[in-house]
Amino acid sequence: MSEAKSGRRAVIVGVATTAFGELYRDRDATRSAYDLGAQAFRAALSDAGLTRDDVDGLFTARLPSYARMADLLGLRRPAICNGFDGSGRMSAVTLQLAASAIETGLADTIACVYGNNGRSAGATYGGEYGASPTSGYDAAYGMTSPGAYVALMYQRYREMYRVPDGALAPVAINNRSFGALNENAVMRQPLTEQDYLQGRYIAEPLRLFDYCLINDGGVAIILTTMDRARALGKPLVVFEATATCGDLTNFYTSDDMFYETCRRVSERVHAQAGTTPRDIDCAQIYDNFTPTVLFSLEGFGFCERGTAWEWVRGGRLGLDGELPTNTSGGHTSESYMQGWALHAEAVRQLRGEAGPRQVKDCEVVQYMCAAPITNSHILRRL
Amino acid sequence: MADNLDEEYWANAARGQFVIRRCGACGTWQFPPSSFCGSCLSEEVIWARPSGRGKVWSWIRMHRQYFKDFAVPTPYLVVWVELAEGPRMVSTIDGPVDRLRADAPVEIVVAPIGDTPVPQFRLVEK
Numbered sequence: 001m002s003e004a005k006s007g008r009r010a011v012i013v014g015v016a017t018t019a020f021g022e023l024y025r026d027r028d029a030t031r032s033a034y035d036l037g038a039q040a041f042r043a044a045l046s047d048a049g050l051t052r053d054d055v056d057g058l059f060t061a062r063l064p065s066y067a068r069m070a071d072l073l074g075l076r077r078p079a080i081c082n083g084f085d086g087s088g089r090m091s092a093v094t095l096q097l098a099a100s101a102i103e104t105g106l107a108d109t110i111a112c113v114y115g116n117n118g119r120s121a122g123a124t125y126g127g128e129y130g131a132s133p134t135s136g137y138d139a140a141y142g143m144t145s146p147g148a149y150v151a152l153m154y155q156r157y158r159e160m161y162r163v164p165d166g167a168l169a170p171v172a173i174n175n176r177s178f179g180a181l182n183e184n185a186v187m188r189q190p191l192t193e194q195d196y197l198q199g200r201y202i203a204e205p206l207r208l209f210d211y212c213l214i215n216d217g218g219v220a221i222i223l224t225t226m227d228r229a230r231a232l233g234k235p236l237v238v239f240e241a242t243a244t245c246g247d248l249t250n251f252y253t254s255d256d257m258f259y260e261t262c263r264r265v266s267e268r269v270h271a272q273a274g275t276t277p278r279d280i281d282c283a284q285i286y287d288n289f290t291p292t293v294l295f296s297l298e299g300f301g302f303c304e305r306g307t308a309w310e311w312v313r314g315g316r317l318g319l320d321g322e323l324p325t326n327t328s329g330g331h332t333s334e335s336y337m338q339g340w341a342l343h344a345e346a347v348r349q350l351r352g353e354a355g356p357r358q359v360k361d362c363e364v365v366q367y368m369c370a371a372p373i374t375n376s377h378i379l380r381r382l
Numbered sequence: 383m384a385d386n387l388d389e390e391y392w393a394n395a396a397r398g399q400f401v402i403r404r405c406g407a408c409g410t411w412q413f414p415p416s417s418f419c420g421s422c423l424s425e426e427v428i429w430a431r432p433s434g435r436g437k438v439w440s441w442i443r444m445h446r447q448y449f450k451d452f453a454v455p456t457p458y459l460v461v462w463v464e465l466a467e468g469p470r471m472v473s474t475i476d477g478p479v480d481r482l483r484a485d486a487p488v489e490i491v492v493a494p495i496g497d498t499p500v501p502q503f504r505l506v507e508k
Contacts, residue, residue, distance in 0.1 A: 127448030134414045136388065138472040140500050142452040143460045148442055152462050156440035159484040204443040204457065250414065251470065253462060255439065 010099035011229035012237040014048025014222030015344040016040045017184060020335035023216045024186045030120040033063055036218030037115025038072050044220035049232045057101060057110030059094050062086025062338065069113060079107040088286050089373035091339030096242050098223050109224040114340040119216045134250055147211055147289050148203035149252035154291040155205055157257055161306040169196040171290040172209040172332055174317040179329030181356045186215050187333040210290040212331035219340035235351045236382040241272035244375040258370040262299020265376045273378040275364065277301045282349050282359045283325045284342035286369035287332060296370045319359065327357045339369060350381040387415035398492045400501045404430035413469035434490035436465040441482050453496025463488060463503055476502040
């Protein structure tokens with residue numbers, strides 16, 4: 001983030017997440033993604049101490065029509081507006097651009113709104129014809145779904161580093177242990193290694209508990225200028241650093257498991273923030289599938305390449321561990337909100353609002369996403 | 383233009399042939415077919431027959447029936463092959479596979495999935 005006049009520095013002042021568990025338990029409901037986004041928006045306003053009329057920018061994610069969302073929210077004339085697609089990589093992109101827009105003066109108070117009715121809509125995240133311009137070449141062999149493309153990476157990783165079966169269990173179990181501490185999580189029952197191993201294969205070698213949930217929910221995050229944030233009297237959560245690097249080929253599968261891509265982003269964010277991985281108090285790691293946590297830990301320098309599968313053993317990712325990770329339950333236990341709930345949790349940890357999940361003395365949180373657009377922020381509360 | 387390239391690729395496969403695209407200016411091979419060379423941005427891209435050799439970068443077994451009308455029942459094998467010429471492609475191994483390891487050498491064979499001839503691979507002795 002370039003040096004902004006300090007009064008315009010972007011601050012995250014409002015976060016809200018819908019009650020994922022409650023929504024999930026209502027099995028018959030069919031919900032609108034727009035309604036879920038609107039609920040989150042309203043709650044985020046309340047969290048920030050803002051009114052709807054204070055908001056002069058709208059970024060939507062996953063919602064097919066930003067105009068529809070704006071109309072529902074009564075945001076008729078935003079100074080900046082855009083709709084981002086719902087892929088997980090876009091959550092950090094949306095927030096980066098919202099912060100940039102504030103710092104350059106395009107708008108003062110931007111609401112980022114995400115709504116997902118995947119469960120109501122019967123989403124399968126695979127098997128869609130025409131998923132991309134070239135997906136037909138893969139569909140001819142029955143190949144589809146991001147999970148299967150991540151599974152390709154993990155299978156090779158296993159062979160390269162002689163990784164035994166079950167090595168991903170600690171990642172899934174860690175997520176679940178935090179889900180158990182999160183009253184809004186979808187999945188809260190403890191997960192044992194046996195449960196994990198008995199989970200059915202989806203794209204072998206990946207199993208059920210390696211996969212993100214499919215559920216309904218909304219998340220909203222509101223950013224404003226430092227001057228306004230101070231006037232609101234809210235905790236000042238800022239981006240100490242943020243960076244992106246693409247790994248753009250015809251495939252989701254990256255032939256180095258995103259290692260070089262993560263390494264470049266890591267170098268930039270730590271240079272911007274003046275930190276090293278050892279300074280990170282808490283991590284929010286994009287986990288559409290558990291292997292991406294391993295790839296992120298390696299690429300972002302928390303452990304040596306090829307060793308993350310060992311590093312995650314022994315509770316390193318837990319509340320009392322070296323790097324508490326995905327402290328609200330992650331995408332496999334809290335909710336599959338494509339990065340958005342991870343960002344909300346990052347903010348809550350920094351504010352000291354995480355209750356039983358609270359990381360002690362949490363001052364620096366790093367968000368990471370290893371994907372065809374890889375990104376990371378280092379967030380701090382001033 | 384792109385639609386015609388896809389059709390032509392599958393028409394070649396229907397005739398039992400594995401034909402992909404190569405840049406006439408810089409020689410870079412590409413897959414899937416395109417009108418542009420991603421290496422030098424030339425449009426002098428032509429159809430060309432690769433060696434048919436490659437290696438298995440990785441594989442998975444799909445246990446979920448995402449495509450209701452896919453001819454092969456689950457679980458089925460999917461491989462990601464790195465062709466000797468450079469491009470990568472999704473495919474499968476023709477015939478039963480006992481053990482598969484990364485970097486296994488393969489060669490092309492056009493064989494049917496259901497009624498449709500598609501480029502597949504068979505394992506070769508090292």
